[in-house]
Amino acid sequence: xxxxxxxxxxxxxxxxxxxxxxLAASLAATKRRVLLIDLDPQGNxxxxxxxxxxxxxxxxxxxxxxxxxxxxxxxxxxxxGYDLLPANxxxxxxxxxxxxxxxxxxxxxxxLASAREAYDYILIDCPPSLNMLTVxxxxxxxxxxxxxxxxxxxLEGLSALINTIQRISSVLNPGLQIEGLLRTMYDxxxxxxREVSEQLTEHFGDRLYQTVIPRNxxxxxxxxxxxxxxxxxxxxxxxxxxxxxxGELVRRHRKAAGPVAI
Numbered sequence: 001x002x003x004x005x006x007x008x009x010x011x012x013x014x015x016x017x018x019x020x021x022x023l024a025a026s027l028a029a030t031k032r033r034v035l036l037i038d039l040d041p042q043g044n045x046x047x048x049x050x051x052x053x054x055x056x057x058x059x060x061x062x063x064x065x066x067x068x069x070x071x072x073x074x075x076x077x078x079x080x081g082y083d084l085l086p087a088n089x090x091x092x093x094x095x096x097x098x099x100x101x102x103x104x105x106x107x108x109x110x111x112l113a114s115a116r117e118a119y120d121y122i123l124i125d126c127p128p129s130l131n132m133l134t135v136x137x138x139x140x141x142x143x144x145x146x147x148x149x150x151x152x153x154x155l156e157g158l159s160a161l162i163n164t165i166q167r168i169s170s171v172l173n174p175g176l177q178i179e180g181l182l183r184t185m186y187d188x189x190x191x192x193x194r195e196v197s198e199q200l201t202e203h204f205g206d207r208l209y210q211t212v213i214p215r216n217x218x219x220x221x222x223x224x225x226x227x228x229x230x231x232x233x234x235x236x237x238x239x240x241x242x243x244x245x246x247g248e249l250v251r252r253h254r255k256a257a258g259p260v261a262i
Contacts, residue, residue, distance in 0.1 A: 049079060065098070070114070149184055
């Protein structure tokens with residue numbers, strides 16, 4: 001059964017969508033079957049996957065509100081080598097419409113129930129706020145990947161997110177846990193970066209990914225071409241870092257699964 005991972009942080013500009021798109025492409029490059037779900041009304045993961053959000057006939061909005069099946073809405077990202085459940089501005093309306101629906105927090109979870117066998121990894125790119133869309137992402141997920149910059153305000157926001165994850169785990173999704181914390185836009189020359197990184201290591205230990213994502217011009221350029229950085233410039237430091245992250249993720253899950261009975 002596929003692993004469902006929400007990529008979340010209520011702070012904007014920390015690299016959630018960059019991580020979602022490039023981790024999906026890197027996992028696909030290792031021959032994993034991957035579905036990326038764009039749960040952000042901005043639709044940046046959709047555009048970064050090479051799909052025009054203005055031309056969508058079906059999107060995650062229809063899946064959440066109209067009972068549309070995943071198969072009807074999922075598209076293939078030829079650029080990234082993975083499947084995509086796209087989003088556009090229509091999703092803004094879903095934030096309001098979901099409030100009046102039954103099982104409003106679990107709409108995405110039920111939509112994914114039949115798809116988990118078809119994929120090795122399902123990644124959910126959550127919006128930069130703790131709204132009903134993010135709640136749907138967290139209720140549907142097995143674990144949460146938290147991308148964050150190593151700066152003071154990032155630590156402040158992290159505690160709020162962890163509290164939210166704990167509340168959802170206690171009430172709506174008992175299996176939910178923090179999968180890992182990912183340091184993004186990492187610059188080891190910055191003393192504050194090093195200090196915050198040390199604090200994260202002290203508090204989170206093994207849950208902090210060893211892989212760090214560096215500041216990289218190619219990573220910033222790739223979305224404007226509708227490409228993951230692995231396709232845009234596979235030799236770049238950003239591409240190498242996300243391939244390393246995919247490898248670390250797969251090794252962790254293999255280790256957690258333990259030996260396979262024969």
